[in-house]
Amino acid sequence: MTMPYYVAPEQVMKDRAEYAQKGIARGRSLVATTYEDGIAMVAENPSRSLHKISEIYDRIAFAGVGKYNEYDQLRVSGIRHADTKGYAYSREDVDARSLANLYAQYLGQVFTHEMKPLEVEILVAELGSGTRPNQLYHVAYEGTISDKDRFAVLGGEAEVIAERLNERWAEELELDAALRAAVGALAGPERTLGPDDLEVAILARGNGRRAFRRVDGRELGDLLG
Amino acid sequence: MALPLFPPTEDPGPDFAGLVRRLAHLERSGPVHLSPTGTQGYGEARHGTTVVALRFAEGIVMAGDRRATEGHTIAHRAMEKVFPADRYSAVAIAGAAGPAVEMVRLFQTQLEHYEKVEGVVLSLEGKANQLSQMVREHLPMAMQGLAVVPLFAGYDLARQTGRIFTYDVTGGHYEETEHNATGSGGRDARTTVKLGYRTGMARDEAVELAIEALYEAADEDSATGGPDLIRGIYPLVATVTEEGYGAVAEEEVAERFSALVERRRAEGRQP
Numbered sequence: 001m002t003m004p005y006y007v008a009p010e011q012v013m014k015d016r017a018e019y020a021q022k023g024i025a026r027g028r029s030l031v032a033t034t035y036e037d038g039i040a041m042v043a044e045n046p047s048r049s050l051h052k053i054s055e056i057y058d059r060i061a062f063a064g065v066g067k068y069n070e071y072d073q074l075r076v077s078g079i080r081h082a083d084t085k086g087y088a089y090s091r092e093d094v095d096a097r098s099l100a101n102l103y104a105q106y107l108g109q110v111f112t113h114e115m116k117p118l119e120v121e122i123l124v125a126e127l128g129s130g131t132r133p134n135q136l137y138h139v140a141y142e143g144t145i146s147d148k149d150r151f152a153v154l155g156g157e158a159e160v161i162a163e164r165l166n167e168r169w170a171e172e173l174e175l176d177a178a179l180r181a182a183v184g185a186l187a188g189p190e191r192t193l194g195p196d197d198l199e200v201a202i203l204a205r206g207n208g209r210r211a212f213r214r215v216d217g218r219e220l221g222d223l224l225g
Numbered sequence: 226m227a228l229p230l231f232p233p234t235e236d237p238g239p240d241f242a243g244l245v246r247r248l249a250h251l252e253r254s255g256p257v258h259l260s261p262t263g264t265q266g267y268g269e270a271r272h273g274t275t276v277v278a279l280r281f282a283e284g285i286v287m288a289g290d291r292r293a294t295e296g297h298t299i300a301h302r303a304m305e306k307v308f309p310a311d312r313y314s315a316v317a318i319a320g321a322a323g324p325a326v327e328m329v330r331l332f333q334t335q336l337e338h339y340e341k342v343e344g345v346v347l348s349l350e351g352k353a354n355q356l357s358q359m360v361r362e363h364l365p366m367a368m369q370g371l372a373v374v375p376l377f378a379g380y381d382l383a384r385q386t387g388r389i390f391t392y393d394v395t396g397g398h399y400e401e402t403e404h405n406a407t408g409s410g411g412r413d414a415r416t417t418v419k420l421g422y423r424t425g426m427a428r429d430e431a432v433e434l435a436i437e438a439l440y441e442a443a444d445e446d447s448a449t450g451g452p453d454l455i456r457g458i459y460p461l462v463a464t465v466t467e468e469g470y471g472a473v474a475e476e477e478v479a480e481r482f483s484a485l486v487e488r489r490r491a492e493g494r495q496p
Contacts, residue, residue, distance in 0.1 A: 049344070051344065054341070054344075055341050056341070073230070074228075076342055077228045077229050077230045078228075079338065079341045079342055080229040080244055080338075080342075081226070081228060081229055083241060083244075083334055083337070083338045083341075084229065084244065084245065084248060085226070086334070087241075087245070087330070087331070087334050098226075102226070102227065102228045103228065105228075106228050106230070
């Protein structure tokens, strides 16, 4: 009988992290930024029907990068969590923080206990109201959760894109300026991205109870100028 | 509360009611066992009464009175019985108030849940069917005297027309070509609408006719509330058109009521 090789736990974790990072880096990145009237989310996504950005609840949106089937399963479970919570308690009791925590717990659990970690990074965004500020929670593949107050970048090239966006970002930008900054940061100096390469959605005050709205077609073209 | 995740073979899909059944902590208890005569002996349950819907050129009008009763006493004077189901449809309820309002809440959540999970909106026919299933599931309670009879109407974006669906306690749903009313004063409201209805009415005429129908129902049926001028409580009226659901402003409803009474006086009729 052969004995299994001993592998140090550090090595196991390192291998898993590398595996997940590789999977995430294969896909395109995504940017979410606060602007004057709410939160804008911009993803590089040529598909019109397989969305990376979706509505979760009245003021909460979800965005994911990496493996589509994996983050889509997380998106649906987020909608289920929010809808059942709002149904059992009240609509105002549904918040992004508790949902982001659940995602973090689940991703952490899968990362340490399952054969294969999830190859996803996700974002939970909540539009602020009254005295409550906008919230952006970034959850990584191993369950690390961080909250951002200005913008969040998801995906393989997150660091480079975040640097580029940092140069263009300003407080209280209007929607068109915020979108141009986000698209410029996603594209980098060598490429240009048009409306057909992008998936854009906003959480905006003034949209009524359901703040989520997709921005596409001619409207997006006009905004990008 | 854990993240509601299911293995692919057991996924409830976009069905919110199914999801609620799966999550044990949310499930409502089954039918309560009441005496064969319904809720008598346990105190009367609250009942809501007359609601009416009719089609006009650009969509539908839906209206409901504001009274809720417990037996022969008035339980609530400002109850709401007309609700937006989603952006392009409205639902109105008559019958036992408690389960009816709960059914509307489940229905609203179901439509939004489907839209978010699937990424597309249900067809109007699909929405009507969903409500049918909810009424059918409620049948055991209905048999014990707690019937809920909704009225569902909306704007069909595919066919570009307003459509109205009525229900019975068994969950059967029937499409109406022009108008209908339900609840204890439904018969009087229906007669009024029938006499005043014309195909292709304008929005203002349709709102006026719905208001007149409720006025007549309140005049004949003790459980239906008329316009309450002292407290300033008027029936709820809503329209659904290509632009979506819109509530008719209370001032407009109040004005139309006084105009109706004045016009009748001028014609030498009983107001």
